[in-house]
Amino acid sequence: AQSVTQLDSHVSVSEGTPVLLRCNYSSSYSPSLFWYVQHPNKGLQLLLKYTSAATLVKGINGFEAEFKKSETSFHLTKPSAHMSDAAEYFCVVGMNSGYSTLTFGKGTMLLVSP
């Protein structure tokens, strides 16, 4: 069984300030973890993926996430927000198996103000 909890439904930041989107996961097996982003009226785009290699994962557009097994967390961060980062972000978990499906969190809406 697997599940993911995104701790904030909305996060508001000012342009140029750090971004932190929080995610906790639950998995009976060694997980793969993802962050996807959805801009308004668009499909989902992969930001980054963790399998079982380095615990700090770097993604596109300056985002990164750190896998912390002891805390069952996979928080997404960015040092400096840009207006174009305003979007909905999904934390996603899947098993490290060739035939697993993905389970999505409910999403965090990131609002960026000038």
Place this chain on the structure above:
Amino acid sequence: DADVTQTPRNRITKTGKRIMLECSQTKGHDRMYWYRQDPGLGLRLIYYSFDVKDINKGEISDGYSVSRQAQAKFSLSLESAIPNQTALYFCATSVPTGGADTQYFGPGTRLTVL
């Protein structure tokens, strides 16, 4: 051209009508998925197919059916649409790459059932 396409992009229909949503992909992936997205609920898996001869129910398959016509085509049908099937529907594809599959999403179909 987009790798994963969905038609139609928008559809308004009436309660009781049969409707089909279509997904095509040029990525050459064997695995395809249908999700629905509702505000505040994230994405939930309706059906998935790991190859042309394989169809599996997801978390919320009641009221839906699918057809995998070819490697590149995966259709979702609502036999008798009801208003609570109003949602944004996404098709996705994947190929095994180690760990859980990275999924690639189409642009979505916005369905309204009156």
